Amino acid sequence: MSIRLLRFSELDLAAWDACVDSALPAVPYATSWWLQATAGRWDALVETEPGTGRYLTVWPLPVKWRLWGREIVQPPFTQQLGMIGVGAKMLGSLAGPWLALVLPCYARFYAQLNVENRLVAAPAGVTVDNRHTYHLPLHQPYETIQAGYCADYRRRLRKPAAMLGQVQVTPEVEPLLTLFRQTQGPAAGLKSRHYTLLRRLVAALQARQLLELHEVRHVHTGELLAGALFVRYRSRLIYLFAAASAEGKKLAAPLALVDAAIRRHAGTPGLVLDFEGGMIPSIARFFANFGAVPVPYAALSFTQRPCYLQWLR
Incomplete structure (x- = not known):
């Protein structure tokens, strides 16, 4: 050796x-x-x-x-x-x-x-x-995976808000970064250099067709309610970055984004959704409520x- x-x-x-x-x-x-x-x-x-x-x-x-x-x-x-x-x-x-x-x-x-x-x-x-992070295997059909959601999540997904539009694919990362700056950014301690770095990473991922960028907007006003970056690399689907407005959280937009990702990739042999986090209790609960389990x-x-x-x- x-x-x-x-x-x-x-x-x-x-x-x-x-x-x-x-x-x-x-x-x-x-x-x-x-x-x-x-x-x-x-x-x-x-x-x-x-x-x-x-x-x-x-x-x-x-x-x-x-x-x-x-x-x-x-x-x-x-x-x-x-x-x-x-x-x-x-x-x-x-x-x-x-x-x-x-x-x-x-x-x-x-x-x-x-x-x-x-x-x-x-x-x-x-x-x-x-x-620890949280993992959710995606090899089973969507209906089987969804049955592992907590009861409240299943109920909220059955009754979507009238103001919540469909989850859409977008190539534009700037609206998501702006939303994050306005909401979680200050508490997360991100500086301008971090956003520059993330733009560079997004460009590298898009060049290799490994990035899935999704958003949910208000059905009437077009206001961005929530967005998320997912990375699809080999046997991993990584929940890399996300943001939601106060109104988006009220309308369960983050829940809709993750559920849509699970629906898209359910039934893929060997694929695992890595939520890439879980050290903050409230965030850990959000992941666990989808049926994800902690991995050390x-x-x-x-x-x-x-x-x-x-x-x-």
Whole structure:
């Protein structure tokens, strides 16, 4: 086994994407084009196949330069990274050797793993935060999946509001971003740079025909009530980004958007709707009410003392 810590300039991006695109689980966040949109450049731990140089396992390490040194960060709109490839499930036994290559090289380290990484115990000095997302398998017929909704959701879907229009497909992301700025944006702490980054990611997804952008408007006024971005990548349908107005929430527009996505993709073998969240209780309830179940993953963090404090005990 040959494992190396590589800088961005040393990476073979074609070999990188060949590894990520064939790995389980399906992790679109780790593709080179997603990382280029959200992080720009990244270092990586790479396991290569002797003789061929083929990438067997990769661990993306997006880097930022800070006053205190180089820092590993989790980019915006990038929920899970971690080890991806043939060794992805063996992080419990490999964490020590892999992290031993990383930790001395960075002042700080924060990385959210993916749901397939199994970490038995953290190396010394590394803190583990247990997180979870919500998954809903979509292999069954729509009627079967809908039967797993909570009773209130089924009732509200049977009696759609007269002012709620049909869920529509749209190629335009700007109305959704404007709605988010006006509603959730301030509380979410998003800055102008985050919206610029998201536009770049949307363009990359649209170029690869992986984006589904849907919205619901007021049937009389045309006002945008709610919108959502879904990413369809291999065995995952990811609920990436959404916004709703106060009136849209009152009319159950977010519920209609998710239900429409489930209806579109129900009956697809192997496909899972990843709600990409669930750490906030109210949002977790929203996902769980569709019949989705929590799926754990871990976040690792490490802070190294500056060199002038190394002598302290």
